[in-house]
Amino acid sequence: MIIAKSVKTRRRGATLEQAIIEVAWDRLVEHGYTSLTMEMVARAAHTSRSVLARRWNSKASLVLAAIKYQLSKHPPQVPDQGDVRAELLEYLQRLGSFAPIFTTINALLSNEMFRKAFATPEEVRRALSAGRTDYLSVILDRAVARNEIDPDKLTPPIKTLVRDLLRQHVMMHRAAPPEQLLVAWVDSIFLPLVRRTSP
Template sequence: MGERRRGADLEQALLEAAWLELIEHGYAGLTIERVAEKAGTSRPVISRRWDGKAPLAIAAIRHQMAKHPLEVPDRGNVRTELLEFLERASERAAGIAAAFTLFMSEYLSETSSSPEALHLAIIRGEAESLSVILKRGVERGEVDQKKLIPPVSSLLGDLFRHHAIMNFSAPPPALRKAWVDSVILPLIRAG
């Protein structure tokens, strides 16, 4: 018999098992018992970490999001960085959007509430990554700091999220390029 997993290894196994259950069965079909079985542990082990399936499902989705970070390194050009940000967001959305949308509809119908912590984590992660890109653009003289008012500075993330949620998929490359070239850059460009 193998060595028992503990700590971070056990938690990662539980979150991966919960994610697989969400994909296979949706939120309504997610059971603590199946997650425990898939992770090779017991229900009490899961119950010590998460108080029910909603917090476990939220943790599994957040774990998947963390595996696909949105941070973009300095490429020396704000356009290049914004397009790379959208590419990374699209890669992350490809695996998460359908499960997240299914989770949300089932979760909302079951609980009549919304998972505020998950919503804030999604927005914060996008906002932080975009903020870094825009700040570098300001420092290089490509972006006018005065034009980065809240609706403008968050617009690219808002457009992306809206498309992903409404279409259950990431926006195609041509649309992402149009957002950057025809909407965002004209709004923020210096000079």
């Protein structure tokens, strides 16, 4: 009688990297940035510290990769609905589902050790947005093409206003904003600022 032995497949490449960054996220949430170590992640991912070091040169870069992966799981991509208001509200609702991730990012920004690698929120924002589609810009570009909003009114502070309001709310309340607040932001603040003026 021949007994078949199970063969353990060695993870490589993208599969291994995904496993590592998922473990890194779990340990970050569980232990916090200060207590997190590369060795801890390596053990939990069943790999070696040297494997991590070849991919990420610091704990901070590994943590940002883990956050970026979490954000990529459910991108706030909104299909063309032919109406900028409907698209903005759906975008904000989808973005609100990231509230726990944004709360973790805010905690990192208050961590002295993390700030040695990324000193400002803007540095973190640039690192996380690199290579990612700006879905808010996609919505606004469609609205401009439909003549719903005036492109000349989309100055940099106005263009990101609704997203900035959501992030500020999450930072202050550690929770996604309620639907009625999203409606107020879109209907009472943003759209009046960017609508085309009637002739």
